Amino acid sequence: MNTEPISLAAVVEIPWWDQLIFFVGEITLFALLLMLIVPIIVAIIIFISIHNRHFYAPRMLKAGLVMSEGMSKAICRLLGVEDQELIAFFIRLHNTLSTTSFEATNVQERAIFIPQCLRAADCPAHLTPEGLVCRRCGRCEVGVNIDRLEKLGYRVWIAPGSTLIKRMFKKYHPKAIVGVGCLMEVKEGIEMCDKAGIVAMGVVTIKDGCVETLVNWPDVYDVALLGTEEGEKIN
Numbered sequence: 001m002n003t004e005p006i007s008l009a010a011v012v013e014i015p016w017w018d019q020l021i022f023f024v025g026e027i028t029l030f031a032l033l034l035m036l037i038v039p040i041i042v043a044i045i046i047f048i049s050i051h052n053r054h055f056y057a058p059r060m061l062k063a064g065l066v067m068s069e070g071m072s073k074a075i076c077r078l079l080g081v082e083d084q085e086l087i088a089f090f091i092r093l094h095n096t097l098s099t100t101s102f103e104a105t106n107v108q109e110r111a112i113f114i115p116q117c118l119r120a121a122d123c124p125a126h127l128t129p130e131g132l133v134c135r136r137c138g139r140c141e142v143g144v145n146i147d148r149l150e151k152l153g154y155r156v157w158i159a160p161g162s163t164l165i166k167r168m169f170k171k172y173h174p175k176a177i178v179g180v181g182c183l184m185e186v187k188e189g190i191e192m193c194d195k196a197g198i199v200a201m202g203v204v205t206i207k208d209g210c211v212e213t214l215v216n217w218p219d220v221y222d223v224a225l226l227g228t229e230e231g232e233k234i235n
Contacts, residue, residue: 038064039071046072047079050089055096062093087183091202094190095223101199102176103227107153111174112224113189115181115205116160117213118142125158130168132158145217149224154178162192169196176200178223180215182208201226 042064045056055061065072076086102110116132119125120139125132136143146156155172159165168174176199179189186202193200201223207214 035068035071039068039075042068042072043075043079043081046076046086046089047081050081050085055093058093058097062090062097065090065093084183087187088204091183091186091190091204095201098199098201099226102201102223105176105199105227107228109175110153110177110224111155111157111168111172112149112178112220113157113159113165113168113180114142114146115185115213116158117210118180118205118215119158119212121211127160130157131160131164134158140212141217145220149220152224152228152230154224162188165189165192169198174198178203178220180220181205182213 042061045061046065049056049061073083073086077083081089118140119132119134119142120137123132123139124135124137126135134143134146136147142158146158149156155174157164157168165179177189177193178201179186179193180203181189182205186204190200190202203215203220203223205213205215
């Protein structure tokens with residue numbers, strides 16, 4: 001006589017749709033945990049990186065920051081990292097990861113976008129379908145620096161907004177760009193370039209505003225000269 005106990009599963013067969021619901025529930029729970037754990041890890045690495053002035057696991061860090069930006073920002077605030085500091089960190093991180101690709105791109109395939117707010121308040125430049133055209137009036141530093149950058153082989157545009165940048169992308173197909181602007185402008189430009197498959201490097205202005213802002217031009221050339229003969233001579 002067989003005295004082996006009969007399992008409950010043998011007596012009651014679980015319907016397939018119940019099994020599917022249970023499986024979906026497990027996946028959902030795992031996804032929710034992942035959405036919580038990843039931002040915590042990212043925020044902690046950012047906090048440590050900022051305080052030690054060193055990028056830890058940079059590629060993983062950027063991917064995690066892109067995936068969980070909102071939650072990572074909230075946790076960073078709890079750790080004492082302000083939004084502006086986090087954006088500046090993101091730009092530095094992106095520049096670090098993009099340097100090799102930027103250096104490998106021929107200068108003739110690069111472009112530089114300068115914000116119109118760098119010009120003088122009484123600037124006589126006129127707007128064209130390709131942005132503002134500098135008249136080299138000497139009222140600001142833009143004209144002389146455009147000349148130098150163009151001698152290096154760059155296409156340079158004074159951009160009144162992101163619409164022009166997109167239009168120049170479609171018309172000239174640059175493979176790499178240097179974007180100059182305030183923190184948010186540079187961040188948004190980097191994200192736009194990432195989507196378009198264009199290598200981007202950002203340079204943040206040292207004075208914000210809508211009129212007569214300032215950029216540290218040596219910072220622009222530190223980036224612009226990467227991968228060039230002139231840059232190798234300096235280094």
